[in-house]
Amino acid sequence: MEGxxxxxxxxxxxxxxxxxxxxxxxQSASRSESERRxxxxxxxxxxxxxxxxxxxxxxxxxxxxxxxxxxHDTPAVLFAIxxxxxxxxxxxxxxxxxxxxxxxxxxGDVTFLISNVQFQPRWLVKYAAFLRALSKHDAVDMDGDAxxxxxxxxxxxxxxxxxxxxxxxxxxxxxxxMLDFTRFLRETYALPRGAAASLAHRTKxxxxxLLIHRGHYRRILNEPEVARAAEAAGFEAVVAxxxxxxxxxxxxxxxxxxxxxxxxHGAGLTNAVFLPPGGVLIQVVPYGKMEHIARAEFGxxxxxxxxxxxxxxxxxxxxxxxxxxxxxHPAVKDPDSVHRSGWDKVFELYLAKQNVRINVTRFAPTLExxxxxxxxxxxxxxxxxxxxxxxx
Numbered sequence: 001m002e003g004x005x006x007x008x009x010x011x012x013x014x015x016x017x018x019x020x021x022x023x024x025x026x027q028s029a030s031r032s033e034s035e036r037r038x039x040x041x042x043x044x045x046x047x048x049x050x051x052x053x054x055x056x057x058x059x060x061x062x063x064x065x066x067x068x069x070x071x072h073d074t075p076a077v078l079f080a081i082x083x084x085x086x087x088x089x090x091x092x093x094x095x096x097x098x099x100x101x102x103x104x105x106x107x108g109d110v111t112f113l114i115s116n117v118q119f120q121p122r123w124l125v126k127y128a129a130f131l132r133a134l135s136k137h138d139a140v141d142m143d144g145d146a147x148x149x150x151x152x153x154x155x156x157x158x159x160x161x162x163x164x165x166x167x168x169x170x171x172x173x174x175x176x177x178m179l180d181f182t183r184f185l186r187e188t189y190a191l192p193r194g195a196a197a198s199l200a201h202r203t204k205x206x207x208x209x210l211l212i213h214r215g216h217y218r219r220i221l222n223e224p225e226v227a228r229a230a231e232a233a234g235f236e237a238v239v240a241x242x243x244x245x246x247x248x249x250x251x252x253x254x255x256x257x258x259x260x261x262x263x264x265h266g267a268g269l270t271n272a273v274f275l276p277p278g279g280v281l282i283q284v285v286p287y288g289k290m291e292h293i294a295r296a297e298f299g300x301x302x303x304x305x306x307x308x309x310x311x312x313x314x315x316x317x318x319x320x321x322x323x324x325x326x327x328x329h330p331a332v333k334d335p336d337s338v339h340r341s342g343w344d345k346v347f348e349l350y351l352a353k354q355n356v357r358i359n360v361t362r363f364a365p366t367l368e369x370x371x372x373x374x375x376x377x378x379x380x381x382x383x384x385x386x387x388x389x390x391x392x
Contacts, residue, residue, distance in 0.1 A: 004046055005046070005157060006047055007157040007158065009172075012025055012026070013027075013150070014026075014150065014152065014153065016151065017148055018140065018146065018147065019143075019145065022057065025056070037058040042054075042157065044079065044157065045159065049082070049083035049084065052116070054115070067148060070147045072152075074151070075106055075153035076113050079095065082119055085120050089267040092164060092273065096130060097165070099112075099158060100176070101176060108136040109137075112131060112134075112137075112139040113140045114140065122245075126248055130188055164297060166180075178305045179304075182306070185274060189249045191252055193276040194277060196279040196374060198374060198378055200375055206235055207235055207371070208260070209238070209260040209370075210254075212262065212263030212264075212269070212271070214241070214264060218286065218355065219355045220358060222360075225360055256276060262284070263283070264356060265297075272305065277305075278307070278374075281307055283309070285314060287332075287354065287356070288319075288321075288346070290351075291311070318356050318357055318362075321354055331349045331350070
């Protein structure tokens with residue numbers, strides 16, 4: 001058990017029981033341990049998520065173990081899709097990235113044992129192509145599985161070492177990075193662009209900028225004005241809503257056709273995983289000293305993806321809080337006091353009740369920075385050459 005997660009690697013004669021949500025390790029006769037040992041593992045990457053735990057038991061006596069009804073010659077990874085699944089950022093940060101880390105070493109020869117499926121049935125449909133690309137074998141719905149399955153190795157739980165990212169030196173079985181993860185996505189969804197537009201070698205067509213529209217709270221109130229400012233700076237600007245329930249392959253192809261993604265802090269920025277290498281993410285950070293959260297959830301991860309990260313912090317004058325609460329309200333006058341009150345207040349005031357109206361004059365240098373980045377020569381990922389050739 002390390003960091004944010006409960007995980008356990010079980011190696012040897014391993015038997016799983018879906019209805020009991022249990023994993024049993026049967027000691028070989030050559031092992032001298034005679035004590036029965038037991039652990040409770042939450043099969044999700046965040047320890048504080050409320051989910052049914054897996055019982056992992058080490059038995060000294062084979063006669064006490066349940067008899068195998070199905071024998072597999074592949075290893076397995078057991079994980080849950082409850083917790084915060086359904087939120088697009090958490091889908092990637094909590095499950096898809098950690099699952100890639102846990103299973104990529106097996107080159108597809110791995111079985112997924114998934115619990116909590118009945119509460120998230122659409123999740124498996126949305127990410128079916130992702131799961132098929134990681135495993136050649138049918139996934140097992142643990143909660144409805146009456147078999148006792150025997151495996152040579154089972155990883156119980158998913159390990160999260162860094163928000164929405166990978167720490168290469170901590171990857172079991174060999175180094176992987178977020179560059180490997182985004183390359184895997186381009187292969188899985190057959191995305192044609194392995195490099196963003198480079199203005200170092202061309203003047204037209206202009207690079208494309210996607211402004212993500214949010215349909216509820218935390219909106220950019222003057223989207224048309226911001227889009228015009230992007231056009232004036234030299235971009236082809238498109239305003240679009242990226243829905244979390246959209247078909248993943250279709251949405252991936254849309255985002256991959258852009259060079260820059262711009263949006264207010266929120267789950268929609270997760271789509272940066274589909275930007276071509278050398279692309280840019282511009283995150284608009286809500287007022288209220290939210291920069292540390294913005295950088296942890298998106299700034300550092302997109303840099304690990306090989307993208308350029310730019311940040312635009314909203315001033316009090318650009319925030320709707322100035323109008324709805326007034327300049328003397330602690331949320332406007334003293335954001336530190338709100339942070340001291342705890343996360344619930346931070347979320348309520350700065351994320352759930354705030355919209356922004358961007359000062360396009362103040363924002364113009366950020367757009368210019370994005371253009372300057374695209375003016376620098378950058379090479380496509382060499383592993384994407386076949387994709388580029390196919391696109392041509």
